[in-house]
Amino acid sequence: MKVYIETYGCQMNVADSELVMSILGKEQHTAAASIDEADVIIFNTCSVRQHAEDRVLGRISAEMTRKRQKPHMKIGVIGCMAQRLGDKLHQMNKGIDFVVGVDQYQQLPAIIYGLEQKEDFVTATAVNHNETYNNLYPVHTGDFNAFVTIMRGCNNFCSYCIVPYTRGRERSRPVEEILQEVREVGEKGFRDVTLLGQNVNSYHYRDVDFPELLRRVNEISSIRRIRFVTSHPKDLSDNLISTMASCEKVCEHAHIAMQSGDNAILKRMNRGYTFEHFLDIAAKLRKAMPGFALTTDIIAGFPGETEEQFMATYHAMEAIEFDYAFTFKYSPRTGTKAAAFTDQVPEAVRLERLQRLIELQQDITLRKYQEQTGTIKEIYVEKVSKKSDKEVAGKSRDFKITVFPGTSDLIGKFVKVRIVDAVGWTLKGEMIEVVDG
Ligand code: 5AD
Ligand code: SF4
Numbered sequence: 001m002k003v004y005i006e007t008y009g010c011q012m013n014v015a016d017s018e019l020v021m022s023i024l025g026k027e028q029h030t031a032a033a034s035i036d037e038a039d040v041i042i043f044n045t046c047s048v049r050q051h052a053e054d055r056v057l058g059r060i061s062a063e064m065t066r067k068r069q070k071p072h073m074k075i076g077v078i079g080c081m082a083q084r085l086g087d088k089l090h091q092m093n094k095g096i097d098f099v100v101g102v103d104q105y106q107q108l109p110a111i112i113y114g115l116e117q118k119e120d121f122v123t124a125t126a127v128n129h130n131e132t133y134n135n136l137y138p139v140h141t142g143d144f145n146a147f148v149t150i151m152r153g154c155n156n157f158c159s160y161c162i163v164p165y166t167r168g169r170e171r172s173r174p175v176e177e178i179l180q181e182v183r184e185v186g187e188k189g190f191r192d193v194t195l196l197g198q199n200v201n202s203y204h205y206r207d208v209d210f211p212e213l214l215r216r217v218n219e220i221s222s223i224r225r226i227r228f229v230t231s232h233p234k235d236l237s238d239n240l241i242s243t244m245a246s247c248e249k250v251c252e253h254a255h256i257a258m259q260s261g262d263n264a265i266l267k268r269m270n271r272g273y274t275f276e277h278f279l280d281i282a283a284k285l286r287k288a289m290p291g292f293a294l295t296t297d298i299i300a301g302f303p304g305e306t307e308e309q310f311m312a313t314y315h316a317m318e319a320i321e322f323d324y325a326f327t328f329k330y331s332p333r334t335g336t337k338a339a340a341f342t343d344q345v346p347e348a349v350r351l352e353r354l355q356r357l358i359e360l361q362q363d364i365t366l367r368k369y370q371e372q373t374g375t376i377k378e379i380y381v382e383k384v385s386k387k388s389d390k391e392v393a394g395k396s397r398d399f400k401i402t403v404f405p406g407t408s409d410l411i412g413k414f415v416k417v418r419i420v421d422a423v424g425w426t427l428k429g430e431m432i433e434v435v436d437g
Pocket of ligand 2: 158
């Protein structure tokens, strides 16, 4: 069967879709080149905000027309929404053939086979706190960057977040498995690896913690760049910071979710740190690694957030000057603690606060990008620029898209570039020399 996976949500889902393709590939299923060719369409879904769920439900409904024309085609839902809603998804849309939760992906071949034989709806959403999908090497679909999952699940129970309920408890993959996968992707030509987990700094396998894992990945010669997402501020230790600084392949960039700049809100969010702690780690990271880029997530309109508390977040963003911030309007998730708080902020206020944060960050990002003018960066060239075939585009170590005059033979190479301008959220540069290719 030809399988097409449509992926929503975080990078964990992108990695899981690659894992699912590898599980299905073992049973002779292949990836469909486009959705038009698919015998099976799988939606890998996200439950973090209601908007994400609504979008997928809309997409699934839209695909029912195709199903009517192609009656043998199967439609499945996997990921957080499958875990959260299970059978209910089938009640919402009878055209869905299977719903498979995040710990049951190994069953997918059998489920698809069963559906081919008889036409019943199947659901598999049992939680398995031990499932780490060992001995499975995902089909890495990126061109140059490979995502490698190092841990799954989350124990933090931030009061707004559905993830601990959909993805279950933290579990780390064996260190040798991870190193083997990194070696393998390196040999296949991916020079840039991103270690993935809901909270990577909680990684722990036998006597190996996250800094030690970083040191070991840093020794793999085929890899040139190492990134990781996501880090929790409460677990970001001095040891991790000094390890990042001493491992030359670890890039000068971290994504660390601040969520709010107000201590009372952080407490109600159950985040386990104060704003002062966050400021402290931001300062330490920037001191340890010159040119360090910091990106974050922020929630506007968390229950009980007053205008004053909102302004604390606003001022925090002004003070810290993130290179980029993903800003979200609080979305109540049934079953989480915060959804039951009685002081929900009206939707219009949440939206208006979000808008102010977006505008603020746009200015900061543009300013920070313009400040890069005159600096020299190493760019990993990924593609010919969308706007001109005389230009190529790639990313810097500090995770900034950079475009400069060049031809397609530079793709896959590391090039030293002088930054001459910033347009929107893109740096413009001119090539100095190829450094590695
Ligand atoms: N409402 C809004 N944003 C949320 N996030 C997680 N849960 C919610 C929610 N209920 C955001 C957080 C997290 C990011 C992945 O999504 O900022 O870091
Ligand atoms: Fe959700 Fe908090 Fe866990 Fe992140 S750390 S996945 S925000 S509960």
